Amino acid sequence: MPGSLIATKLFVPKLKAGVVDRGRLSGQLQRGGAAKLTLVSAPAGFGKTTAVVAWLKSRPTGGAVAWLSLDQTDNQPAMFWPHVTAALQDAVGRIGAPQLDIPQPAEPPDDRIPAAIVNALAPLPESLELVLDDYHVIDQPAVHAGVTFLLEHLPPNVHVVMTTRADPPLPLARLRAQGDLVEIRAADLRFTADEVAAYLNGAIGLGLSAADVAALGTGRRGGSRRCSSPRSRSRGARMPRPSSPGSQAMTATSSTTWSRRCCSASPRTSGSSCSIPASSTG
Ligand SMILES: Nc1ncnc2c1ncn2[C@@H]1O[C@H](COP(=O)(O)OP(=O)(O)O)[C@@H](O)[C@H]1O
Ligand SMILES: [Mg+2]
Numbered sequence: 001m002p003g004s005l006i007a008t009k010l011f012v013p014k015l016k017a018g019v020v021d022r023g024r025l026s027g028q029l030q031r032g033g034a035a036k037l038t039l040v041s042a043p044a045g046f047g048k049t050t051a052v053v054a055w056l057k058s059r060p061t062g063g064a065v066a067w068l069s070l071d072q073t074d075n076q077p078a079m080f081w082p083h084v085t086a087a088l089q090d091a092v093g094r095i096g097a098p099q100l101d102i103p104q105p106a107e108p109p110d111d112r113i114p115a116a117i118v119n120a121l122a123p124l125p126e127s128l129e130l131v132l133d134d135y136h137v138i139d140q141p142a143v144h145a146g147v148t149f150l151l152e153h154l155p156p157n158v159h160v161v162m163t164t165r166a167d168p169p170l171p172l173a174r175l176r177a178q179g180d181l182v183e184i185r186a187a188d189l190r191f192t193a194d195e196v197a198a199y200l201n202g203a204i205g206l207g208l209s210a211a212d213v214a215a216l217g218t219g220r221r222g223g224s225r226r227c228s229s230p231r232s233r234s235r236g237a238r239m240p241r242p243s244s245p246g247s248q249a250m251t252a253t254s255s256t257t258w259s260r261r262c263c264s265a266s267p268r269t270s271g272s273s274c275s276i277p278a279s280s281t282g
Contacts, residue, residue, distance in 0.1 A: 018203030032182035
């Protein structure tokens with residue numbers, strides 16, 4: 001790999017401990033394989049990267065995965081395409097396929113690299129997922145043009161997943177009209193009641209009963225007293241930090257209301273404490 005490339009940007013991120021299983025999102029991502037592009041578009045902290053990683057790990061079938069965690073330095077064709085190429089070469093190497101015949105960008109002009117990638121991927125015997133994580137860092141039209149070309153000519157065995165905080169200026173309407181775009185957005189990434197319960201009971205360890213969760217969901221404050229778990233009574237239950245789905249993804253759901261109800265109704269006399277992140281109180 002050329003010295004200017006960063007190998008760790010090609011690693012699929014590790015899932016953190018306590019990640020709530022979100023099978024419905026994995027299902028959406030899995031179905032996206034029939035399209036050319038799956039766009040996972042939502043603000044920071046909504047669990048985009050985690051959802052994609054969890055889906056990749058849960059896939060019933062194999063296939064190659066080329067992962068690229070983009071950053072500001074990739075916002076130019078001379079860095080973007082070598083990183084994409086390196087991610088693809090890594091991916092085919094892991095499935096034992098021969099290296100792809102993609103020239104270094106220095107040889108032909110950069111704008112020929114997407115075509116070279118298409119031609120190199122077309123004969124690949126396996127399916128391949130190309131994940132471009134944090135595509136919102138790209139704003140150079142030359143990069144978008146190359147990605148548009150890639151998507152328009154993508155071989156059927158290749159699928160692109162893009163996580164982004166904002167919709168990119170790619171021909172999304174055309175892809176959508178052709179049935180080649182699957183979209184997972186903030187509304188999809190918000191935690192369901194069951195996922196909130198799994199998070200509060202698993203990662204946070206509040207020990208809520210099914211009745212607690214049901215009572216919180218319906219807003220019956222009478223049930224809230226039971227939110228004070230043995231653990232929270234003894235050590236104080238802290239709500240998730242702002243960087244976790246407990247504050248951002250979950251904040252966007254009624255879970256914040258739930259958390260407020262739970263915390264505000266927790267019997268202070270029992271010594272329970274519960275801090276709501278600033279971002280979830282607005
Ligand atoms: N399903 C989940 N269960 C528990 N924690 C999660 C889950 N999804 C995301 N998180 C946590 O939320 C935080 C933000 O998730 P991340 O996937 O990085 O969001 P994004 O990619 O949208 O910025 C991380 O700390 C991550 O571990
Ligand atoms: Mg992310």
